[in-house]
Amino acid sequence: MAEETQAPETGGPVTVTVARRIKPGCEARYEEWVAGVTAEAATWPGYLGVSALRPAPATDDAYVTIYRFRDYHNCHAWEVSEARQRWLDRLGDIVEGEAAVKKVTGLEFWFDLPEVPVSASPSPHKMALVITMVAYTVVMGLNLAFGPLVAGWPLWLKALAFVSAQVLVMTYVLMPRVTRLLRPWLYGS
Known part of the structure; x- marks a missing residue:
């Protein structure tokens, strides 16, 4: 999966959608990883919550994690943190390919559907x-x-x-x- 992002504005909430394919047999390890990285992210300033979707036809058979931060500054601080990088380093042997990432700001997250390509957005x-x-x-x-x-x-x-x-x-x-x-x-x- 390729990474595609929409450039976020600096104001308002930021929603990040990450879709990953998991190697067969590694599903339980990945779900433990999601629980751990979520617990870590929840300690960061501006963290608003996370939703995790298991593979299904609607998610193109990928795990989808949707996390939200109060604003771009707080989201960016999490994304460039050493703590997050340590969690990402643990993914190497349980994921296939690259994650597909989409960032939206403000109310756009109400229109973010897992089954819609990351490059699509309504007017x-x-x-x-x-x-x-x-x-x-x-x-x-x-x-x-x-x-x-x-x-x-x-x-x-x-x-x-x-x-x-x-x-x-x-x-x-x-x-x-x-x-x-x-x-x-x-x-x-």
């Missing part, structure tokens, strides 16, 4: 339209469902509750489904 106007429609739907739904329950709360607390719920619902429930559903339109011409 900014399509991303903006989808995010606007999904965010509007979520905000309206939350207000209709929970607005009366929080009517007496201070404005800052209501806003915090609704924004937190909106981001969680969009990130973990809606955007993965909407992105897959709209994939032909998002990634088409």
Whole structure:
């Protein structure tokens, strides 16, 4: 696999997707490696989390690791660290070929699908339209469902509750489904 990256901006969250092929019989060792490198990365400033996908047709039968940092500076500090390099040095005899790497910033990670080539990305106007429609739907739904329950709360607390719920619902429930559903339109011409 070749490494391809999109140049990140310096502001906003950074999401890095790494796809690797593992030598047959080395799957358990690789999963132990992922657990170890994840535990190490979690101690770094700006670390926001990781998701790991096992080989499947949707991942082109590769292991995919998706990690996030608060901004480019924190992500870059991790990527050039000696600690990360020590972990990468342990991969030599369990992986096949080079990793495919893709970096995106800001809200682009909502549109990052493992089955889409690393060089593909939807146009900014399509991303903006989808995010606007999904965010509007979520905000309206939350207000209709929970607005009366929080009517007496201070404005800052209501806003915090609704924004937190909106981001969680969009990130973990809606955007993965909407992105897959709209994939032909998002990634088409």
